Amino acid sequence: MISVTLRTLAACALLFAGILTALPLPRAAAQDAGAMQINWEVRNRFRLFREERDFLLHVENARNRSILAAEQSLELQSEGRGWARNMVNRLCIDLQGRVNQPCTRDNVKENYITPIDHPVTVRLTGAVPVGATCAWSFDDGDGPQASTFDCAEPINLRVRYGKQTVASVDVSSGSDPTQRVQTEIQVRDIFIAGLGDSIASGEGNPDRPLALSDEGFCFRSYLGTAGGQYYRPSRAGFKGGRACEAPDTLANWQHYGALWFNSPCHRSLYSYQARTALALAVRYSHIAVTYLPLACTGASISDGLLGSQRARECLPSKSGACQTSVNAQVAELREALTEAKKRQPDRTLDLVLLSVGANDIYFSGLVADVIVDTATERALFRRSGVMASVDDSRDALARELPRNFVKLREALKPLVGGDLSHVVYVSYANPALADGGVPCRGGRGGFDIHPAFNADPQRLARVSTFVDTEFLPQLKGLATCTRGALCRDPEADRMTFVDSHQATFADHGFCAHAGNDPEFDRTCFAENGQSFNPDIVAAASQPMLCGRGASEYRAYLPRARWIRDANDSYFAAMTYPQGLPAASQPTDIHDATWGVLSAVYGGAVHPTAEGHAAMADATLPAASAVLGLDGVPPGVTRGLLAPLLPGAQQ
Numbered sequence: 245m246i247s248v249t250l251r252t253l254a255a256c257a258l259l260f261a262g263i264l265t266a267l268p269l270p271r272a273a274a275q276d277a278g279a280m281q282i283n284w285e286v287r288n289r290f291r292l293f294r295e296e297r298d299f300l301l302h303v304e305n306a307r308n309r310s311i312l313a314a315e316q317s318l319e320l321q322s323e324g325r326g327w328a329r330n331m332v333n334r335l336c337i338d339l340q341g342r343v344n345q346p347c348t349r350d351n352v353k354e355n356y357i358t359p360i361d362h363p364v365t366v367r368l369t370g371a372v373p374v375g376a377t378c379a380w381s382f383d384d385g386d387g388p389q390a391s392t393f394d395c396a397e398p399i400n401l402r403v404r405y406g407k408q409t410v411a412s413v414d415v416s417s418g419s420d421p422t423q424r425v426q427t428e429i430q431v432r433d434i435f436i437a438g439l440g441d442s443i444a445s446g447e448g449n450p451d452r453p454l455a456l457s458d459e460g461f462c463f464r465s466y467l468g469t470a471g472g473q474y475y476r477p478s479r480a481g482f483k484g485g486r487a488c489e490a491p492d493t494l495a496n497w498q499h500y501g502a503l504w505f506n507s508p509c510h511r512s513l514y515s516y517q518a519r520t521a522l523a524l525a526v527r528y529s530h531i532a533v534t535y536l537p538l539a540c541t542g543a544s545i546s547d548g549l550l551g552s553q554r555a556r557e558c559l560p561s562k563s564g565a566c567q568t569s570v571n572a573q574v575a576e577l578r579e580a581l582t583e584a585k586k587r588q589p590d591r592t593l594d595l596v597l598l599s600v601g602a603n604d605i606y607f608s609g610l611v612a613d614v615i616v617d618t619a620t621e622r623a624l625f626r627r628s629g630v631m632a633s634v635d636d637s638r639d640a641l642a643r644e645l646p647r648n649f650v651k652l653r654e655a656l657k658p659l660v661g662g663d664l665s666h667v668v669y670v671s672y673a674n675p676a677l678a679d680g681g682v683p684c685r686g687g688r689g690g691f692d693i694h695p696a697f698n699a700d701p702q703r704l705a706r707v708s709t710f711v712d713t714e715f716l717p718q719l720k721g722l723a724t725c726t727r728g729a730l731c732r733d734p735e736a737d738r739m740t741f742v743d744s745h746q747a748t749f750a751d752h753g754f755c756a757h758a759g760n761d762p763e764f765d766r767t768c769f770a771e772n773g774q775s776f777n778p779d780i781v782a783a784a785s786q787p788m789l790c791g792r793g794a795s796e797y798r799a800y801l802p803r804a805r806w807i808r809d810a811n812d813s814y815f816a817a818m819t820y821p822q823g824l825p826a827a828s829q830p831t832d833i834h835d836a837t838w839g840v841l842s843a844v845y846g847g848a849v850h851p852t853a854e855g856h857a858a859m860a861d862a863t864l865p866a867a868s869a870v871l872g873l874d875g876v877p878p879g880v881t882r883g884l885l886a887p888l889l890p891g892a893q894q
Contacts, residue, residue: 279371282411282427285529287363287400290522291356291433292535294334294349299525301327306526311519311864315857316802324762324798325453326853328513332451332505337537339559340567341506343580352402357580358587359405362431362532366399366411373417382429384409403429406590433532434524434871435584435592438517439549439573440599443672444539446515446856448808448847450502453800453816455480458793460777460784462488463839465695466620474695474839475783476776477794479818487784491832494820501557502817502846508555508567509540510819516670516851516859517597523864528873536580538573544603545648549573550655554823556845568823574655581659593659595867596667598739601719604648605640606632610707611849615691615810617698621840628828634710641718649722650730653737662736666870669723669739670863671716673749675807675849676708683708684755688773690809693843697810698773716746740870745862749806752858754849758804764796765803769811806855810848817846 288296305314305321318327332339336347336356346353350363368378378395381388384407393399395415403409409429416422438444460475461482473488479500484492504510512518521535540548540556547553551572558567577593584591602608609632616622616631625631653664660666676684686701721727723741725734757771768790769775775790777783788794799816808816820833821841830837851859868874 280368280415280423280425281370282366282413282425283369284364284366284411284427284429286431286532287365288350289362289529289532290525290535291347291349291354291359291532292335292337292518292521293331294336294347296350298331298334302522303526306523310857311523311860312854312857315519315853319800319802319853322800324801326451326514326800328451328505329453329503331513332503335505337505339503339505339507341508341511343536355587357435357534357536357584358591359433359532359534361402361404362433364401364403364429364431366401366429368395368413368415368425372396372415373420376415376417379414379416381412382409383412403431405431405433406588431532432530433534434594435534436521436524436536436595436597436867437577437580437593438515438521438535438537438539438597439577440517440539440597441543441548441601441603442510442541442847442850443602444515444517444543444597444599444670445506445509445537445541446512446518446539447510447541448813448816448850449512449514449799449853449856450510450817450846451505451513452503454502454818455500456794456797456815457482458786458795459486460787461486462780462784462834464488464834464836465839466624466836472836473780474776474778475780475787476693476814477787480795485834488834491834494822494833497820497833498557498559502819506537507557507559508570508823510556510847511537511539514853514856515539516856516863519857519860520597520863520867523860524867524871524873527864527868531873536577538576539599540570540573542603543573543600545600545645545652546604548603549600550651554825557819557822574659577659592661594666594871596656596660597670597863597867598667599670599672600652601645601649601722602672604645605637605715607637608632610634610637610710611844614686614703614707615697615699615844615848616840617700618696621696634706637710638714641715645718646722646730653731657736664737664739667739668863668866668870669741670859671719671723671741671743671746672711673746673851673855673859674708674711674716675749675753675851676704676711676755677750677753678756678805679751681750684753687771689771690754690769690805690811692770692773692775693811693814694840696840697843716743740866742863742866745859748858748862749855752804752806752855754805754807754809756804756806761803762798762801764792764798768792768797775811800853802854803852806852806858808847808850808852810843812852813846813848813850814843818842819846821845 288299290299293299305317336344343356347356372395376395379392381390384404411429412426414422414424457478457480459478461478462473462475465472478486481500484496521533525533543553552569555567555570612625612631683705686699686704688698691697691699722729723739725731725738731737768788777787777789797815
């Protein structure tokens with residue numbers, strides 16, 4: 245039964261009793277009636293948001309704007325603190341990644357994966373006579389619900405999912421003939437899953453970025469000598485030991501970290517997957533979007549999508565327990581679909597957004613090879629398998645990745661009804677290009693957060709060339725069943741492929757700078773790589789050489805670079821990854837290992853929120869086409885009513 249919410253509720257069950265069949269419409273009256281129509285839209289139609297105000301903020305900022313332009317507008321409105329910082333606590337998925345069942349959205353309990361109804365607002369628009377009275381009827385086949393109001397009043401109701409609701413309104417104005425307008429309401433609820441690795445999860449963009457202290461925090465270096473200490477900005481609020489000789493517990497330190505809407509996987513509302521799903525809901529008013537984010541930073545096809553993987557970090561808990569592993573994404577999705585079909589047998593997965601493959605060819609190892617420069621750290625990292633060469637990646641690209649893609653396709657096909665065109669594969673962008681595609685020169689600029697870092701120009705050029713000429717083309721072939729990819733049925737196995745954002749990123753790599761970059765960046769992040777005070781006595785109270793407080797940094801302001809450098813990664817997230825193997829676990833929070841990891845594991849060489857918005861702009865047309873969302877809207881029928889029979893009026 246339809247539920248109708250109105251300012252003044254009137255029972256009008258017999259309103260339409262005695263209404264005669266509509267008479268032919270005179271031409272002049274037809275023109276007047278033709279100027280009126282019933283418009284309807286789904287309210288709060290991005291169902292991940294529990295509160296409509298969060299959705300309306302995006303609707304308002306999306307007017308006549310691209311996703312990128314909307315992101316930039318929101319960044320300025322939030323003064324760089326980020327629009328997601330408060331929304332992260334108002335979602336239908338909790339911070340451990342569990343779907344809230346039921347989820348209370350705008351004071352109504354809903355089943356998130358299998359909704360039974362949707363909130364809708366209906367309005368009569370066009371040349372509505374001033375002061376006219378509207379007698380509304382809504383019928384989904386279980387009997388009409390009727391009520392009468394001033395025609396200027398919008399009608400809020402909930403309509404049954406999977407059923408058509410016929411909306412009719414009889415418009416009365418003085419002695420003028422009553423006019424009827426009618427339309428059909430049927431909400432299409434689109435189920436979208438997000439799968440993949442750190443690019444898919446939104447790594448580098450915590451929903452609530454780290455609050456930085458203006459004071460310093462000590463790290464040891466691997467040298468182990470008296471001079472092997474250095475200070476970098478601390479976390480705001482942390483009252484424990486900041487000197488290397490004053491260790492403290494990791495649990496105490498973690499209370500002041502950045503916040504992600506899923507810490508084990510560093511899932512972020514800024515990810516291109518979340519932004520694409522949200523943009524679909526913003527753009528198309530007759531749909532609802534049920535978005536299930538499963539992507540996880542660090543994922544490969546084998547360890548992450550098809551098998552479990554190590555977690556990145558976890559929220560502090562009273563028990564002190566940490567979720568050190570994450571279930572396989574495909575298994576999680578399969579389980580969600582199985583449970584959904586028990587409640588709604590016709591519930592299907594409409595779209596998968598996917599980015600994966602970089603970790604299969606050791607891309608993080610390539611980054612380490614580029615930026616770790618000192619001999620001691622390079623030897624340690626090479627010995628522990630953290631570092632990879634272009635030859636290592638080339639071998640994995642030729643041998644492992646094609647085989648893994650075959651397994652991935654076979655796992656995904658049953659979930660999308662055998663049609664892999666409903667998997668929208670979004671490719672990576674080269675992170676090391678600027679000025680129209682010129683490779684970044686390298687150096688310590690943007691990477692001086694750690695004394696051992698220096699983006700070596702020769703190694704950087706080799707990796708950039710490998711990404712452009714080998715990795716990205718091969719990835720496209722694997723997704724689209726070209727270039728000799730192993731596909732049993734190329735037509736059915738071909739994914740929808742998106743890479744149009746790559747040209748845009750050619751101006752916005754990690755080394756891009758502009759005169760309108762944030763003032764803090766221009767003043768305090770030195771291009772010569774001398775941003776931090778090397779004097780450990782002075783740096784304990786003032787670690788920045790520019791003399792300004794690190795708390796002035798804003799992770800979410802428009803910048804020329806759409807790729808986080810290592811400085812950005814530390815200042816935005818300062819991650820202490822807890823899902824490391826036991827042999828790699830640091831001894832205390834000042835350990836040399838933490839110094840390296842905290843500078844890169846929060847998103848170094850990953851897209852910023854602007855970069856993700858640009859990726860979403862590229863993805864949106866492909867997603868819309870796959871879903872067939874640009875068809876003809878529901879029609880509107882109109883007619884002139886004969887006078888009511890005497891005695892039939894109530």
